[in-house]
Amino acid sequence: MVYEDVEILLVEDNPHDVELTLRALKKHHLANKVHVVKDGEEALNFIFASGPFAGESLNSLKVILLDLKLPKVSGLEVLQKIKEDQKTRAIPVVCLTSSSEEQDVEACYKLGANSFVVKPVEFDAFAKTVADLGFYWLLVNKPV
Template identity: 60%
Template sequence: MTNQQQVEILLVEDNPTDVELTLRAFKARNFANQVFVARDGAEALDFFFGDGSHPLRDIGVVPKVVLLDLKLPKVDGLEVLRRLKADERTRAIPVVILTSSREEPDIAAAYRLGANSYIVKPVDFEAFARAVSEVGLYWLLLNEPPR
């Protein structure tokens, strides 16, 4: 589902239906084949800091945006965010939190750790699809990424 040269969005999401609904929303905008999905926090960290066993690590892929859920198995989203923003090599990559949590402590912690945006997933699928596709549009087309 991914082409190695075209990873522009890293989606870190453990819930398969949410993954599917997100990809469906991207598909409507033709972003779907540029998305790589990490199923937990450990895999996301492996993507960036792994020992080379990760299939995409060696070619130095830098996604244009990371969509990060907070509640993740193994390593949670805030920890992934902290590690990404603490490392010189990954600090510049925009990270958008995409989560169900509207809890103030989560929002505050995310911004304190350097999140670039915080989106609460709407229950309404149409609103959700709209939100996801707008995020994709903004970060892939409108935003000028660091080189």
């Protein structure tokens, strides 16, 4: 797999959510440049081109959709690493979570997340949110 075209990184451990997310993105023709990782460790490897991804060039990454509840390394830790690193801090990060627990919201913004989205249970709303996110970050919001 070639990663240099990847524009959206989806960090999500729940395969069904992944599928639904991808379906929503696909509906809006955004799915072909998406890469999915299943946990925080893999996400970090991917973002920082380490481990299995050593030597890969990831300059094309436009947005990271980051689930907060992840195995191994939590979403908040991943977010912290991204925002701490000079090379990656400019990449927009959208936090995804199942609940609107306030400590999560606050923690995300404190760590420098660019947006925070509660994953709606309702499929239509979920699909719409995912699509909106894709559009917004890929097309509207020009990276600094």
